[in-house]
Amino acid sequence: MSGMKATVIRRATFNAAHRLHNPAWSEEKNAAVFGLCNNPKYHGHNYTLFVHITGEINPDTGYVMDLKVVQDMIKELVIEPFDHQNLNLDVPAFANLIPSAENIARIIYDRFRAALDDQFVVKIVLHETENNFVSYPAE
Amino acid sequence: MSGMKATVIRRATFNAAHRLHNPAWSEEKNAAVFGLCNNPKYHGHNYTLFVHITGEINPDTGYVMDLKVVQDMIKELVIEPFDHQNLNLDVPAFANLIPSAENIARIIYDRFRAALDDQFVVKIVLHETENNFVSYPAE
Amino acid sequence: MSGMKATVIRRATFNAAHRLHNPAWSEEKNAAVFGLCNNPKYHGHNYTLFVHITGEINPDTGYVMDLKVVQDMIKELVIEPFDHQNLNLDVPAFANLIPSAENIARIIYDRFRAALDDQFVVKIVLHETENNFVSYPAE
Amino acid sequence: MSGMKATVIRRATFNAAHRLHNPAWSEEKNAAVFGLCNNPKYHGHNYTLFVHITGEINPDTGYVMDLKVVQDMIKELVIEPFDHQNLNLDVPAFANLIPSAENIARIIYDRFRAALDDQFVVKIVLHETENNFVSYPAE
Amino acid sequence: MSGMKATVIRRATFNAAHRLHNPAWSEEKNAAVFGLCNNPKYHGHNYTLFVHITGEINPDTGYVMDLKVVQDMIKELVIEPFDHQNLNLDVPAFANLIPSAENIARIIYDRFRAALDDQFVVKIVLHETENNFVSYPAE
Amino acid sequence: MSGMKATVIRRATFNAAHRLHNPAWSEEKNAAVFGLCNNPKYHGHNYTLFVHITGEINPDTGYVMDLKVVQDMIKELVIEPFDHQNLNLDVPAFANLIPSAENIARIIYDRFRAALDDQFVVKIVLHETENNFVSYPAE
Numbered sequence: 001m002s003g004m005k006a007t008v009i010r011r012a013t014f015n016a017a018h019r020l021h022n023p024a025w026s027e028e029k030n031a032a033v034f035g036l037c038n039n040p041k042y043h044g045h046n047y048t049l050f051v052h053i054t055g056e057i058n059p060d061t062g063y064v065m066d067l068k069v070v071q072d073m074i075k076e077l078v079i080e081p082f083d084h085q086n087l088n089l090d091v092p093a094f095a096n097l098i099p100s101a102e103n104i105a106r107i108i109y110d111r112f113r114a115a116l117d118d119q120f121v122v123k124i125v126l127h128e129t130e131n132n133f134v135s136y137p138a139e
Numbered sequence: 140m141s142g143m144k145a146t147v148i149r150r151a152t153f154n155a156a157h158r159l160h161n162p163a164w165s166e167e168k169n170a171a172v173f174g175l176c177n178n179p180k181y182h183g184h185n186y187t188l189f190v191h192i193t194g195e196i197n198p199d200t201g202y203v204m205d206l207k208v209v210q211d212m213i214k215e216l217v218i219e220p221f222d223h224q225n226l227n228l229d230v231p232a233f234a235n236l237i238p239s240a241e242n243i244a245r246i247i248y249d250r251f252r253a254a255l256d257d258q259f260v261v262k263i264v265l266h267e268t269e270n271n272f273v274s275y276p277a278e
Numbered sequence: 279m280s281g282m283k284a285t286v287i288r289r290a291t292f293n294a295a296h297r298l299h300n301p302a303w304s305e306e307k308n309a310a311v312f313g314l315c316n317n318p319k320y321h322g323h324n325y326t327l328f329v330h331i332t333g334e335i336n337p338d339t340g341y342v343m344d345l346k347v348v349q350d351m352i353k354e355l356v357i358e359p360f361d362h363q364n365l366n367l368d369v370p371a372f373a374n375l376i377p378s379a380e381n382i383a384r385i386i387y388d389r390f391r392a393a394l395d396d397q398f399v400v401k402i403v404l405h406e407t408e409n410n411f412v413s414y415p416a417e
Numbered sequence: 418m419s420g421m422k423a424t425v426i427r428r429a430t431f432n433a434a435h436r437l438h439n440p441a442w443s444e445e446k447n448a449a450v451f452g453l454c455n456n457p458k459y460h461g462h463n464y465t466l467f468v469h470i471t472g473e474i475n476p477d478t479g480y481v482m483d484l485k486v487v488q489d490m491i492k493e494l495v496i497e498p499f500d501h502q503n504l505n506l507d508v509p510a511f512a513n514l515i516p517s518a519e520n521i522a523r524i525i526y527d528r529f530r531a532a533l534d535d536q537f538v539v540k541i542v543l544h545e546t547e548n549n550f551v552s553y554p555a556e
Numbered sequence: 557m558s559g560m561k562a563t564v565i566r567r568a569t570f571n572a573a574h575r576l577h578n579p580a581w582s583e584e585k586n587a588a589v590f591g592l593c594n595n596p597k598y599h600g601h602n603y604t605l606f607v608h609i610t611g612e613i614n615p616d617t618g619y620v621m622d623l624k625v626v627q628d629m630i631k632e633l634v635i636e637p638f639d640h641q642n643l644n645l646d647v648p649a650f651a652n653l654i655p656s657a658e659n660i661a662r663i664i665y666d667r668f669r670a671a672l673d674d675q676f677v678v679k680i681v682l683h684e685t686e687n688n689f690v691s692y693p694a695e
Numbered sequence: 696m697s698g699m700k701a702t703v704i705r706r707a708t709f710n711a712a713h714r715l716h717n718p719a720w721s722e723e724k725n726a727a728v729f730g731l732c733n734n735p736k737y738h739g740h741n742y743t744l745f746v747h748i749t750g751e752i753n754p755d756t757g758y759v760m761d762l763k764v765v766q767d768m769i770k771e772l773v774i775e776p777f778d779h780q781n782l783n784l785d786v787p788a789f790a791n792l793i794p795s796a797e798n799i800a801r802i803i804y805d806r807f808r809a810a811l812d813d814q815f816v817v818k819i820v821l822h823e824t825e826n827n828f829v830s831y832p833a834e
Contacts, residue, residue, distance in 0.1 A: 006245070010270060011271075013824065015740055036778065039780065042736075043781065044712040046741040057241045100335075100339070102335045103335070106284070131290070139401065146412065150409040156573040180641070185686070193417060196380045199300055200311060210409075222599075223592035223593060229597055293462055295458070319434065321434050321500075363458070363460060364459055423662070424694045428688075474662070478578070479658055479659045485591065517752075518703075519759055520752070522701065548766075551704065552701060552702040553702075555816075567826040617717070617728060618793035618794070618795030
């Protein structure tokens, strides 16, 4: 009964340092493409994460999924590995992947997609600043 | 001419008490599933409601629908019955329905769906806290 | 590889005066339909604009599109022509089009659609006040 | 018993057009000093107002002042005269006073100061944009 | 060296039910004074709390006070006793005190004042809704 | 005429990496005191800055100070030296000063105090996260 599907969203925040840098390129090209975001000594952000989970409303609980469970998943899959870390140096997922907002959202998506049953649809929205944010998958 | 369709969104707020409780379950199971949200003396929230209405832009007004009309509908369909109320005890719609954010959004959706012409598509987004919110129907 | 598509969103603000008025109608009908928004001496808003752009994530940059480029496009296509202007009197696009939020979003959409390659999908979300906003095209 | 004094704050919003212009100056000087804010066809803002009232907590009500009363005062003293108006042309208080945020806050302060008993201290905070705001009297 | 004093602020949220009711008054007077806030079945809010602590900046840490310590104090003094509770029925401090925003702020202030060394100055700001908030002591 | 004084506030944002570390202490003590904030590879924040300037309202302009001037000062004194930088490594002011929010606010204050005439009073409010912020001088 698809009319009873809803989407629940849980918000969380984490703080991290990062740097945008493509090791296959020269320093000049990195500086030209990424500008200040290429600073070799890193800069950082307060990231705001929104995890969207779509599924059937369970008639016994009124829940699509208990948001305390989602909160715990966010803690395990995102906060503990990312918060107060240097994404380039401390997080293996970005050892060979540029930690742009798009790629951070994609990595977070992959973790939730692997952890959740197939009956749930996942979308990740990640705010890097108040002016810049991304959705993965695409809207 | 579907390219001229837009979605208009109106925001509103209301405050209410509620409790998550399934009368078919034991007290123990209710406490285990709902935790603090099962407090028999109730707790409460400032709900923030977003009513999304999709339709053609009327060339005479530039409006999909006059948002003052949507504001009046929100007042009649949501604010007057819900604001400063105990959702479990004061609102008949929740006499036999757990007032989770998902179900509150669904009840609000049903009221707008019944009140609006078929040419309009409706979606309800309801924030229960700054960290927890829902969309009905699903995104 | 559609699984690698993401949506990037850039936020910006501008301030403008406007008036809702249909010159084909009598003053009485304009006042009845548009109310205070029909004030002949204009009123104004702080508009908040969100430009959503969907496309493939470029593996060399981690970007769908460099948001500094989007920021420059917003400056050229929206801020310079609209900011601190009277939309009815100063902006030719509204010489014969009511500057409702729906129509402002549509005009902004048309400008981005014309400026961007076909591989990108565009959506405009425009907040006229904290309670009223629109999406074009429709959600 | 000064330890029992508290400050209550009520927020409200209004939208208006305005223009910064000093009629004692040449057009050139006005343009140089006020820049885009001097546009003769006006621009506008969503103003966000915070009325701060300090006084003793009444032990019978727990209130410094019923915020519904403050809300009604804001409606009478600010919203009805200012909302959806052109501050320069429609509001007599600005016939000979530049409607800068500082002066708008001062006019609002004067109205509350005149309307409230001396036992209450008043402060007005007015946001003209998300980046620009003022307090009157000074902090 | 008073020039080296700063104020640090920690934000937190909690959700609770409450009712404004003076037992010394008739039902009629309570309804007249408190309106919907007098609903005998309670309503509720998402409270947002700001704890302001003023003191010297410690040159060894750069801190006035470690905000993790303030976070722990908020958890012990406010979140655990108030969150997801009925303030009138579950919180002894309000057994004989109307749980208005002013009085909730005052009770929270008293707890921090008792817990902190005299070298620190405390102020509590409490938002009951986005439109209504209080400061205790007075600004 | 002190009754004509007002405070104007300008908001801005910048992003930076930092680390809290006292070189006079052992690694163990640094880790114990600063926790995750001591990560040797840095973490980062979106800082939100509010510059408060108090002075007389100029009757010719209606301004305490042109906020475009304040915006330019913020750009020169804060954004250019701090934005997208590593505060510990790239900013000389923190070569021997722990870049806590308190100290960052103090450094910013000192720069504005030196740049502004004595007739103006300055206060800096700096948000390090949505939950942690500071005022310098103290409130």
